[in-house]
Amino acid sequence: MGKTEKFDHMKLIREYAGGHKHLITLGRFLAAVSAVMTLVPYYELWKIIRIAVKGEDLKDITTHAWIAVGMIVGALLVYIAALLCTHIAAFRVQANMRSSLMRRILTLPLGVFDEDGTGKIRRIVNDSTAATETYIAHSLCDKTVAMVTPVGLLVLVFAFNWKIGLICMVPAFIGFACMMSMMGKGMQEKMKEYQDALETMSSEATEYVRGVPVVKTFGQTVHSFKRFKTCIDGFGKWATDYTLMLRFPMCGFMTCINAIFAFTVIAAFVVTKDGTTNADILNIMYYIIVMPLVTIALTKIAYSGEAEMNLIDALKRVENVMAIVPLTEANTGKKPLDNSIELEGVSYRYQDATRDAVSGVSIRIGAGEHVALVGPSGSGKTTLAELIVRFFDVTSGKIKIGGVDVKDMASKTLMEHVSFVFQDSKLIKKSILENVRMAKPDATEAEVMEALKKAQCMDIIEKLPRGIHTVIGEKGT
Numbered sequence: 082m083g084k085t086e087k088f089d090h091m092k093l094i095r096e097y098a099g100g101h102k103h104l105i106t107l108g109r110f111l112a113a114v115s116a117v118m119t120l121v122p123y124y125e126l127w128k129i130i131r132i133a134v135k136g137e138d139l140k141d142i143t144t145h146a147w148i149a150v151g152m153i154v155g156a157l158l159v160y161i162a163a164l165l166c167t168h169i170a171a172f173r174v175q176a177n178m179r180s181s182l183m184r185r186i187l188t189l190p191l192g193v194f195d196e197d198g199t200g201k202i203r204r205i206v207n208d209s210t211a212a213t214e215t216y217i218a219h220s221l222c223d224k225t226v227a228m229v230t231p232v233g234l235l236v237l238v239f240a241f242n243w244k245i246g247l248i249c250m251v252p253a254f255i256g257f258a259c260m261m262s263m264m265g266k267g268m269q270e271k272m273k274e275y276q277d278a279l280e281t282m283s284s285e286a287t288e289y290v291r292g293v294p295v296v297k298t299f300g301q302t303v304h305s306f307k308r309f310k311t312c313i314d315g316f317g318k319w320a321t322d323y324t325l326m327l328r329f330p331m332c333g334f335m336t337c338i339n340a341i342f343a344f345t346v347i348a349a350f351v352v353t354k355d356g357t358t359n360a361d362i363l364n365i366m367y368y369i370i371v372m373p374l375v376t377i378a379l380t381k382i383a384y385s386g387e388a389e390m391n392l393i394d395a396l397k398r399v400e401n402v403m404a405i406v407p408l409t410e411a412n413t414g415k416k417p418l419d420n421s422i423e424l425e426g427v428s429y430r431y432q433d434a435t436r437d438a439v440s441g442v443s444i445r446i447g448a449g450e451h452v453a454l455v456g457p458s459g460s461g462k463t464t465l466a467e468l469i470v471r472f473f474d475v476t477s478g479k480i481k482i483g484g485v486d487v488k489d490m491a492s493k494t495l496m497e498h499v500s501f502v503f504q505d506s507k508l509i510k511k512s513i514l515e516n517v518r519m520a521k522p523d524a525t526e527a528e529v530m531e532a533l534k535k536a537q538c539m540d541i542i543e544k545l546p547r548g549i550h551t552v553i554g555e556k557g558t
Contacts, residue, residue: 090393093400094174094217097181101173105217108166111159112222116229118156122149123237123374127367134363163222171218178210178399188407192472204279205402209395216392224385230378237371242364248348249341249368253375256337259330260383271323278316282309334383338376345372408474411491417483417498420448422469427478429468437476438464448483470499513542514549 095102125145132142186202194202238246286309349365427442439461446452454462468475471487480487487495508516517529524532529549533542545551 090389090396093396094213097174097177098170099173099177101170104166104170105221108163108170108222109225111163111166112225113229115156115160115163116226117233118152118159120230120233120237121152123371125149125152126370127241127363130366131363134359134366160222160226164218167221168218171214171216174217175210175214178213179206182206182210182399182402185403185405185407189405190408190472190474191470192467193405201281202402205398209398212391212395213399216388220385220388220392223381224389227378227381227385230374231382234371234375234378238368238375241367242352244352245345245348245364245368248351249344249372250375252337252340252344253379256334256379257382259333259337260379260386262330263327263334263383271326274319275323278312278319282312282316334379338379341372341376342369345369408471408492409488411489413489414491415485415489416494417485417490419483420498421481421483422446423479423481423484424465424469425479425481427465427468427475427480429464429473429476439468442478466501470501471495508553510552512547512550512552513545516553517549 095105098105125148128145129142129149131137132139132145183206186206235250238250240246345365345368348368349361352365353361423445424442428437428440430437442461442465454465456462467473469480469482469487471480471492474488482490482495482498509519513533514526514529517532518524521528526549533539533549542548
């Protein structure tokens with residue numbers, strides 16, 4: 082499911098829907114039928130008003146009223162059937178998207194999570210798929226109704242008195258122009274900026290919360306987390322600028338769609354300036370009732386457009402994760418001859434960066450040597466360490482462990498010969514024994530105790546009521 086030059090969001094949705102894609106088409110069709118059925122009662126209403134104004138057989142009013150009621154009930158039932166179809170398809174799309182994402186995430190290099198942050202990835206898996214599900218389940222039917230209803234309304238508005246209809250539609254056309262100015266490619270870019278800002282804040286908030294114990298331990302202030310504060314300030318500025326940019330078109334749109342009734346009054350003066358007939362009274366009463374539907378239709382179009390922009394942005398984020406190329410898995414069976422590490426002209430540049438994080442590094446660390454990488458923040462220490470354990474593949478150069486290029490080793494073999502400690506480790510909600518055993522599932526209790534002693538953890542273990550059988554949380558609590 083790669084990206085194309087022109088992003089076809091419905092095609093992508095149908096791919097994720099699989100065998101349920103026909104339910105999406107059926108749901109949209111039923112929603113369109115429902116929209117047409119909803120307009121029929123207004124034609125019946127016109128007939129009722131005509132009978133009342135012209136003094137025709139009043140018994141026919143009952144027939145037309147029951148037809149109108151029947152169409153309203155029928156439209157409701159058809160719309161419920163449409164929602165049922167789209168909901169079933171939506172649940173399948175969300176399940177397939179999350180399954181595809183998780184399968185891809187499992188194959189991604191660990192460096193992806195270090196670079197983007199787990200908060201950002203988590204938000205894509207949860208929020209982007211949820212936004213897609215919501216759009217298919219609800220907004221897709223609403224959008225279909227919003228597209229069909231104006232067509233039917235134009236027929237109703239111009240069919241009975243085109244002069245009144247034309248005058249009443251003037252603010253609607255202006256309002257539609259204001260609405261379109263708030264959409265399009267430029268607004269899609271703004272939506273992307275908005276989602277980017279939310280992702281960044283989510284990631285930085287996660288890091289901030291994780292760092293709270295450090296703040297308390299070392300007596301630091303909140304200003305130690307400048308990136309989080311900068312994210313909040315930046316989002317606030319963006320939201321203010323975005324609001325100011327939309328104030329004039331939004332005011333124009335809201336003013337126009339609420340001015341339709343005023344133009345109905347103007348139309349009444351225009352058509353009755355030379356006298357009033359029963360037909361004029363009939364049409365004016367009818368347009369007073371029908372024209373508010375135009376306001377509702379335009380509002381639905383505006384909201385469906387916003388929902389579609391959210392959907393497109395969510396799908397693009399999902400596709401960006403799916404487009405990340407996993408590291409190649411070697412099947413050569415090669416194993417390191419010893420524990421030496423050798424870097425030959427190693428360079429690495431992060432995606433979208435303008436310069437290398439590390440450039441032309443060549444060092445050799447013999448087996449048994451103890452080496453510390455020392456340097457200022459941003460000098461590439463962490464990047465170099467991550468490249469050695471193949472969180473990423475080098476841009477150029479080679480990294481060898483025991484004389485074997487890490488690219489030529491199976492990931493399992495590499496992990497058996499390299500150990501590393503994350504700055505922010507995670508535990509599972511199990512006993513300490515089971516957490517330690519994750520590295521060696523068949524380890525005995527004696528072996529686990531020996532490992533804990535070597536890690537100098539016994540002073541902590543001895544204070545726990547059940548020792549290594551104590552159940553702990555994700556953060557060791």
